[in-house]
Amino acid sequence: MSKKEVFSVCGMCTVRCPILVDVEDGEVRFIQGNPNSPLKGALCARGAAGPALEADAERPQHPMIRTGARGEGKWARVSWDEALDHVAGKLKELMERHGPRTVLFSDRGGPFVDLHQGFMRAIGSPNYCNHDVSCARNVQHACRSVTGLARTDLVYDYSNAKHIVLQTRNIFEAINVAEVNSVLDGIAKGAELTCIDIRATVTASKADNFFMIRPGTDYAFNLAVIHELLHKGLYDKHYAELWIKDLDRLRTFVEPYSPEFAARECGVEAKAIVQLAKDLSKAAPHVIWHPGWMTARYKDSFYVSRTAYIINALLGSIGAKGGLPLASTPKDVGRKGIKKLVDLFPKPEEKRADGVGWKLPAHDAGPGLLHKAFEAIDTGDPYPVSAYIAMRHDPLMAMPDPDAIRRIWDKLDLLVAVTFSWSDTAWYADVVLPMSPYLSRESIIAQKGGLKPQFFYRQRALQPRFETRADWEILSGLAERLGIEGFAFKSIEDIWSYQLDGTGVSMADLDKKGFVGLAADPRYLGVEELKFATPSGKLEMVSEKWEKAGYESLPVYVSPESPPAGKFRIAFGRVGTHTQGHTVNNPLLNEQFPENTLWINTAKAKAMEIKDGDTVVVSSNGHSGRIKAFVTEFIHPEAAFMVHGFGHRLPVETRANGKGVSDNELMPGGLGVESAPGGGLAMQEFFVSVQKA
Ligand SMILES: Nc1nc2c(c(=O)[nH]1)N[C@H]1C(S)=C(S)[C@@H](COP(=O)(O)OP(=O)(O)OC[C@H]3O[C@@H](n4cnc5c(=O)[nH]c(N)nc54)[C@H](O)[C@@H]3O)O[C@H]1N2
Ligand SMILES: Nc1nc2c(c(=O)[nH]1)N[C@H]1C(S)=C(S)[C@@H](COP(=O)(O)OP(=O)(O)OC[C@H]3O[C@@H](n4cnc5c(=O)[nH]c(N)nc54)[C@H](O)[C@@H]3O)O[C@H]1N2
Ligand code: SF4
Ligand SMILES: [Mo]
Numbered sequence: 001m002s003k004k005e006v007f008s009v010c011g012m013c014t015v016r017c018p019i020l021v022d023v024e025d026g027e028v029r030f031i032q033g034n035p036n037s038p039l040k041g042a043l044c045a046r047g048a049a050g051p052a053l054e055a056d057a058e059r060p061q062h063p064m065i066r067t068g069a070r071g072e073g074k075w076a077r078v079s080w081d082e083a084l085d086h087v088a089g090k091l092k093e094l095m096e097r098h099g100p101r102t103v104l105f106s107d108r109g110g111p112f113v114d115l116h117q118g119f120m121r122a123i124g125s126p127n128y129c130n131h132d133v134s135c136a137r138n139v140q141h142a143c144r145s146v147t148g149l150a151r152t153d154l155v156y157d158y159s160n161a162k163h164i165v166l167q168t169r170n171i172f173e174a175i176n177v178a179e180v181n182s183v184l185d186g187i188a189k190g191a192e193l194t195c196i197d198i199r200a201t202v203t204a205s206k207a208d209n210f211f212m213i214r215p216g217t218d219y220a221f222n223l224a225v226i227h228e229l230l231h232k233g234l235y236d237k238h239y240a241e242l243w244i245k246d247l248d249r250l251r252t253f254v255e256p257y258s259p260e261f262a263a264r265e266c267g268v269e270a271k272a273i274v275q276l277a278k279d280l281s282k283a284a285p286h287v288i289w290h291p292g293w294m295t296a297r298y299k300d301s302f303y304v305s306r307t308a309y310i311i312n313a314l315l316g317s318i319g320a321k322g323g324l325p326l327a328s329t330p331k332d333v334g335r336k337g338i339k340k341l342v343d344l345f346p347k348p349e350e351k352r353a354d355g356v357g358w359k360l361p362a363h364d365a366g367p368g369l370l371h372k373a374f375e376a377i378d379t380g381d382p383y384p385v386s387a388y389i390a391m392r393h394d395p396l397m398a399m400p401d402p403d404a405i406r407r408i409w410d411k412l413d414l415l416v417a418v419t420f421s422w423s424d425t426a427w428y429a430d431v432v433l434p435m436s437p438y439l440s441r442e443s444i445i446a447q448k449g450g451l452k453p454q455f456f457y458r459q460r461a462l463q464p465r466f467e468t469r470a471d472w473e474i475l476s477g478l479a480e481r482l483g484i485e486g487f488a489f490k491s492i493e494d495i496w497s498y499q500l501d502g503t504g505v506s507m508a509d510l511d512k513k514g515f516v517g518l519a520a521d522p523r524y525l526g527v528e529e530l531k532f533a534t535p536s537g538k539l540e541m542v543s544e545k546w547e548k549a550g551y552e553s554l555p556v557y558v559s560p561e562s563p564p565a566g567k568f569r570i571a572f573g574r575v576g577t578h579t580q581g582h583t584v585n586n587p588l589l590n591e592q593f594p595e596n597t598l599w600i601n602t603a604k605a606k607a608m609e610i611k612d613g614d615t616v617v618v619s620s621n622g623h624s625g626r627i628k629a630f631v632t633e634f635i636h637p638e639a640a641f642m643v644h645g646f647g648h649r650l651p652v653e654t655r656a657n658g659k660g661v662s663d664n665e666l667m668p669g670g671l672g673v674e675s676a677p678g679g680g681l682a683m684q685e686f687f688v689s690v691q692k693a
Contacts (some may be wrong), residue, residue: 007514009458011438012046013579014110021461036513049588060434061466088481100124111446118341122487130367138678142305145543148533159185160322163283167196174574200634213266216560222307224262227254228277236316245538284315286322302678319530327449333519362549387414396424397581400670441470451522456515551677567687568640581645585656595660597630599641615693621668625661
């Protein structure tokens with residue numbers, strides 16, 4: 001009998017918690033959180049269901065090349081050599097015809113994307129994108145517009161906070177284990193919790209103050225809070241003098257947005273907003289007004305996030321302990337960062353197909369704007385995009401109006417899916433390259449900033465059960481066939497030693513605990529020591545960069561339309577037991593939560609003679625789905641909420657097939673509806689009809 005303990009990293013969602021895996025005779029016996037990490041061995045339900053993913057045969061088991069029409073589900077089983085030869089051959093042909101820029105790549109983001117970005121550099125295409133237009137792009141750009149920094153350059157220091165405001169954030173169900181634990185630590189130490197949502201979530205149930213607001217009115221709410229802070233002098237004047245630019249313009253702008261105004265818009269009490277502003281001011285600067293995470297919801301979502309950062313700025317909490325302190329890089333703590341794979345090759349000089357960096361000068365070039373790259377596939381403007389590799393990404397489930405996406409993709413000469421589970425995207429692809437699940441692959445070393453920066457990595461706990469490969473093996477295999485020696489790695493050790501070169505950290509160091517902390521103590525800066533990256537070096541209430549790109553910094557609030565009779569505003573979010581669309585067929589998690597339901601308000605349901613548990617038909621955009629109604633007074637009457645990720649229709653996923661409804665299908669023309677200055681899609685700008693079945 002052989003037994004071993006392997007430090008690794010969970011892969012059931014992109015949070016990537018550190019884990020310790022007990023392996024016996026080549027099988028996983030137990031997974032726990034890495035006991036060396038500050039998480040003290042914690043894992044969420046999805047993390048615990050990892051072995052079920054490994055054991056599941058309902059996933060792509062070998063490479064496949066399509067033999068029927070796209071989406072028909074007819075495949076030829078091929079060897080890895082055949083599959084990689086085929087993809088590399090096609091890529092070569094298309095790159096010769098249109099130049100390397102014709103290749104588009106997208107992934108799911110996260111700490112290991114340097115490998116993917118490195119591959120795109122290696123082939124010479126500027127068109128690397130990630131999923132973020134359907135997630136947090138608005139937060140990222142809102143943060144840049146106020147502070148000049150990336151959103152992850154600011155830490156949420158929950159455990160030292162005195163007041164935490166969660167707006168459009170359901171921390172206790174949309175889980176990041178470290179975050180859940182530090183919010184609980186903060187609450188245990190006396191932090192007040194305020195929750196602003198359109199429905200009562202688990203997070204709301206733990207809150208001291210809960211505002212159930214009318215969907216899409218958060219911007220009005222935030223402007224009223226700013227109004228109170230400024231007009232009652234509740235903001236941090238010393239901090240403002242040091243760091244805030246254009247405060248007077250902000251003051252004048254918020255004049256009309258009184259608490260009474262917001263109360264009418266949002267359907268909450270004016271005096272509760274007044275009280276909230278007072279409470280925040282008392283707790284300042286140890287306040288976190290969360291700027292949101294999944295904010296691809298409304299046309300003004302960028303401004304909701306932006307005003308959240310502005311409120312934090314007025315309270316002096318940007319940079320403060322117990323607020324949003326600045327993350328440290330290895331360099332900040334006197335160490336060297338890992339060497340990046342993207343630096344192996346020069347940056348392509350070509351313009352990006354999505355327009356970022358030239359047509360759109362304010363937006364970050366890193367992960368670009370995927371829906372705009374799809375537009376380029378469709379129009380051929382600015383140039384032909386003919387090949388697309390979706391790696392660990394399922395845009396047909398994750399982006400609005402999948403019918404429209406399929407029509408655009410039909411113009412591609414090559415569509416490749418690299419994935420560990422079946423997905424709508426893989427099913428529609430020309431080639432499926434099956435990736436090993438996280439327990440049977442290793443990953444590159446990742447570097448994480450924070451109060452204490454660290455390096456961490458994933459080891460392979462098991463050998464792959466089927467003919468699947470690690471991401472680095474797949475991309476190296478393609479590079480080799482494309483004749484790019486510099487990216488054709490023969491072993492993961494070669495990559496690791498390149499990455500660690502010059503850092504003073506060895507693999508043996510990483511093996512001791514599964515990660516290496518680069519600083520002993522958290523690093524907080526004094527208020528005078530802060531540094532921001534805006535053109536002015538200040539926190540910009542009026543953003544120079546965004547104004548120059550043609551976007552207002554402080555636009556007038558526009559009241560969202562209320563749905564007509566019989567219709568609801570579509571709303572969505574997460575549940576603790578599933579990750580997006582890709583765990584719905586997991587045997588253990590499917591048992592816990594097999595299908596989504598439609599939350600609708602009791603009074604509305606009564607008028608429509610719908611009772612709790614009745615089957616209803618929800619429809620829009622030529623799609624209708626049958627779904628059970630969850631009738632509750634704990635949701636705003638204008639909204640119909642469903643957990644995202646359901647409505648699978650693939651015969652190869654017997655547990656998920658036919659269960660629940662896909663929210664994305666109910667968003668006609670959704671690829672063109674966005675919060676333009678943030679680049680995030682606006683997926684809650686749609687009404688759906690609901691009828692009793
Ligand atoms: N309508 C609507 N659309 C949404 C959302 C919504 O709530 N409503 N949510 C949005 C959000 S927040 C996001 S982040 C995106 C997510 O959208 P995606 O990134 O597309 O979703 P995932 O299901 O996380 O992962 C996609 C694929 O990656 C594969 N995969 C391969 N390896 C791994 C791995 O190691 N880990 C993980 N996690 N997956 C792997 C999975 O098999 C899966 O098929 O969708 C967004 N789209
Ligand atoms: N269990 C689990 N955890 C996850 C994930 C997962 O798939 N499963 N995914 C991870 C990812 S990729 C992300 S991005 C995060 C997302 O983390 P969150 O953004 O916190 O999660 P969501 O559930 O998408 O949305 C949060 C809340 O927004 C509310 N909401 C909807 N419309 C409005 C509105 O108009 N105003 C206000 N104030 N609230 C509104 C919803 O009711 C929901 O409760 O979760 C991460 N953690
Ligand atoms: S939050 Fe849960 S699923 Fe995500 S990485 Fe951590 S343990 Fe895994
Ligand atoms: Mo996300």
